[in-house]
Amino acid sequence: MTSSIPVVELVEAGFAYEDGPAVLSGVDFAVAEGRAIALLGRNGSGKTTLLGLLSGGLRCGGGALLLDGTRVTYDRKGLTRLRSTVQLVVQDPDDQLFAASVAQDVSFGPMNLGLPEEEVRLRVREALEALDIVALEDRPTHLLSYGQRKRAAIAGAVAMRPRVLIMDEPTAGLDPHGQERLLETLHRLREAGTTVVMATHDVDLALRWADEAAVLSPAGLRTGPVAELLSDDALLDAARLRRPWATAVTRLLRSHSLLGVDAEAPRTPEDLEAWVGPEVPVPRRS
Incomplete structure (x- = not known):
């Protein structure tokens, strides 16, 4: 409860x-x-x-x-x-990463808690798996791509097993694929019980x-x-x-009596495509 x-x-x-x-x-x-809270x-x-x-x-x-x-x-x-x-992940991962390798960086917080070595290793492994960067465990942090550095920084926070994960503009600088991978990661963290607060514009x-x-x-x-x-x-x-794009689309649909007042509104172009069918082209925000 x-x-x-x-x-x-x-x-x-x-x-x-x-x-x-x-x-x-x-x-x-x-x-x-x-909860999942967006700070705007x-x-x-x-x-x-x-x-x-x-x-x-x-x-x-x-x-x-x-x-x-x-x-x-x-x-x-x-x-x-x-x-x-409560753990904070700052906007620029280079302000958060400082150790020689990904695993060393992710282990820093748990080690500072004075946890036994076996517990630290377990937490590091869990965090790397949660962020899908196990393959980068021994990679020097300065050789990571920007998206990889973002994920490594988040892993360092996740290794602390926080109840609340706070993130400052986590999608900034990521390409669309990187954004989708990050959102999938956040979804998994929420399913595991983590509350997420994300600052964004x-x-x-x-x-x-x-x-x-x-x-x-x-x-x-x-x-x-x-x-x-x-x-x-x-x-x-x-x-x-x-x-928001979805708000404008919802108002348009309802003004033409195409969407009921109590009907669930589309939040993404994919939601709208599923609703109207693949034959109708869906406008997207440029």
Whole structure:
């Protein structure tokens, strides 16, 4: 049974960088067990800052960070507890990879937990298998492709067996095939019980992938079901986000009485192709 207490939660959180204005103020954001959450906002809206607060890399200037309902302390004990539960994967894998080989890099976190050697090896193997990079185990990290470096960075976080995996623009820089492989990986992680929070400005990806959305705009942070939030034109305008392809298609179909109000709306071109049949060409976002 899923607990009603969020795994991790920001309550009235605020943050400002030194000698700068407030980036976030009065933010409430709860991450419930078993969800897929897309954090959306334009560049500079505070997405990366919010992820830093959730993962403990940044300390709330106001408000609090809660883990399982208990306030997080920023001493060694408190941060170890947090990082055993919540792991952040940054946008640029080169900011996260530093060891000579993939296996060494993936093993770093579990080793720092002081786990027995056999347990570390088990976790490394599980993470490499989850990311489908077992063949790269002994590969020097500097010889990996960009997509491989992304997967290796995620494997390092997965090896910590977090309940919550937080990712900053994980599909940035990946070609379409790389994006699909990453989404398949995230699907497997979710099936295994990992809660995933993904920061992105790609509204089409968010609508396709997420259960819930959290949208940052000058008015603050608004959360709710992803389809509901991404069909709110006023919110998208305030956040300077474009309309999702699927939302525009759904409105068109319903305006011509081709799709019932209660019928499930297509989220991808593939969904629409399955609905209309292969004979009808489907428009795609350029």
